[in-house]
Amino acid sequence: MKLKDFIPIVQLCEHYSVEVSFFNELHEEGLISITTLEKTSYLHQDKISDVEKMIRIHQELNINTEGIDAVFNLLNKIDSLQNELNKLHNRLRLYENDF
Known part of the structure; x- marks a missing residue:
């Protein structure tokens, strides 16, 4: 697991103007996976497009x-x-090209 592949939830909240609780609710629903390391919650960068759709x-x-x-x-x-x-x-x- 490379930390550079993860984005802090707090940074995402600031960027998208949403509360941390929104990400926690998405996590509880099983829509996203949050990784916590040293008391900081992160989201993998591959899930950003999905999260953007969910926020919209x-x-x-x-x-x-x-x-x-x-x-x-x-x-x-x-x-x-x-x-x-x-x-x-x-x-x-x-099939159409064969006839």
């Missing part, structure tokens, strides 16, 4: 963390279905 959902739509969980799961399902649809379109093109 929370701030712009005024949705609580339980709602964010539902919305985020639906968005992930939509992405999965879109990928599956694209694969099927590509397979269909292969």
Whole structure:
């Protein structure tokens, strides 16, 4: 575990203008994983794009963390279905080109 890959939660709170409790609630819902080292909480940098989506959902739509969980799961399902649809379109093109 490299500390340079992690961003302090306090720094994220300042940047996005949210409370530490928001990140704690996301963690309690299982939406993010918080790593604590020497009394400082961190978030892995790979999760920043997900957290940005969650913050927008929370701030712009005024949705609580339980709602964010539902919305985020639906968005992930939509992405999965879109990928599956694209694969099927590509397979269909292969068959259409053969005829």
